[in-house]
Amino acid sequence: MEKRVFNFSPGPAVLPLPVLQEAQRDLLALPGTGISILEISHRSKTFDKLINEAENNLRTLLNIPGNYRVLFLQGGALLQFGMAPMNLLRGSGKAADYLVTGTWSKKACQEAATQGSVQVAWDGKPGNFNRVPKPNEMKLDPKAAYVYMASNETIQGVQFASEPEVGNVPLVCDSSSDFLSRPVPVEKYGILFACAQKNAGPAGVTIVIIRDDLLARSPADLPSMVNYKVLADGKSVLNTPPTFAIYVVKLVTDWLIKEIGGLAKMAELNRRKAKLLYEVIDQSKGFYQGHAEPGSRSVMNVPFRLANPAHDEPFLKAAAGRGLVELKGHRSVGGCRASIYNAMPWEGVQLLADFMREFCDQNH
Numbered sequence: 001m002e003k004r005v006f007n008f009s010p011g012p013a014v015l016p017l018p019v020l021q022e023a024q025r026d027l028l029a030l031p032g033t034g035i036s037i038l039e040i041s042h043r044s045k046t047f048d049k050l051i052n053e054a055e056n057n058l059r060t061l062l063n064i065p066g067n068y069r070v071l072f073l074q075g076g077a078l079l080q081f082g083m084a085p086m087n088l089l090r091g092s093g094k095a096a097d098y099l100v101t102g103t104w105s106k107k108a109c110q111e112a113a114t115q116g117s118v119q120v121a122w123d124g125k126p127g128n129f130n131r132v133p134k135p136n137e138m139k140l141d142p143k144a145a146y147v148y149m150a151s152n153e154t155i156q157g158v159q160f161a162s163e164p165e166v167g168n169v170p171l172v173c174d175s176s177s178d179f180l181s182r183p184v185p186v187e188k189y190g191i192l193f194a195c196a197q198k199n200a201g202p203a204g205v206t207i208v209i210i211r212d213d214l215l216a217r218s219p220a221d222l223p224s225m226v227n228y229k230v231l232a233d234g235k236s237v238l239n240t241p242p243t244f245a246i247y248v249v250k251l252v253t254d255w256l257i258k259e260i261g262g263l264a265k266m267a268e269l270n271r272r273k274a275k276l277l278y279e280v281i282d283q284s285k286g287f288y289q290g291h292a293e294p295g296s297r298s299v300m301n302v303p304f305r306l307a308n309p310a311h312d313e314p315f316l317k318a319a320a321g322r323g324l325v326e327l328k329g330h331r332s333v334g335g336c337r338a339s340i341y342n343a344m345p346w347e348g349v350q351l352l353a354d355f356m357r358e359f360c361d362q363n364h
């Protein structure tokens, strides 16, 4: 077998090895069926059981209240940028409030503007998106259709430590890059959504957790595939869902429950990994420079620059030589970025930290 390396990709990203091994072992025939997951009908009893288990695992891990629906949709997180306003904003006569903390929430705000009136309730642009807003800085409209946020900005490495206080207005959250990385009070959200390919599975499925009273807001004239109410009534199998991706989400959530022991444990491991890298950055006397302010630092994505950009290429090349790959920063911000999602083992982060210290000592 080809040797595996430590993959710091922002997404699609590293998956737990036991999950890949189980998918490989059962690829030709799911236990008790004689049929591959790639060949099975989405209307079969076997698949019905898998999708229910995936949902139940999510309910267990996140302690999802009974008045929330869990949908497995397609179109990625980006489709949700449009669907949330199609369902909650269009025709509401209200405006939606957007907390713009980085590239993804900015994009979501632009998409929403195609569907209705949006208000930027806070904009992190003046600080080059290096922090989340303080409570008194958000200009929230108590009559807004919803408040929108991205809990973790994957590109800037800026993360909310907890939910902003938004009163009775539904909070819509893009949690794509920190989903399942820590416990979350789902009851504080109207909609919590995440594409799977950062922390929950492979590309192709997006998980949408929605409070059921919001389904009544979906305009009847929306096409079925973008209508939350119709999709929820169809129990995520309105048409052929991404069966393989949903199966892997089931395996990943099994792994989180049985091998990790839940999200509190996962969060603890994630905090330790992030702390190790931020310490290297902080102790490098400016050789490495982090992007986010300490209070807003992401536990999942650690973007950093080398003070001398001429060091970028040699750094990335030497890292790859150690089996530490996909560390190049996003083209919009440059530099480097280490994405250390749930499935990135401690060992990989430790190797990266050791390598960074060594590279700094040699090139300071």
Ligand SMILES: *Cc1c(COP(=O)(O)O)cnc(C)c1O
Binding pocket: 011, 075, 076, 077, 078, 079, 104, 150, 152, 153, 154, 174, 175, 176, 177, 195, 198
């Ligand atoms: C990756 C990512 C997206 C884009 O997801 P797609 O599935 O490619 O549409 C959106 N938001 C955040 C926070 C992300 O990390």
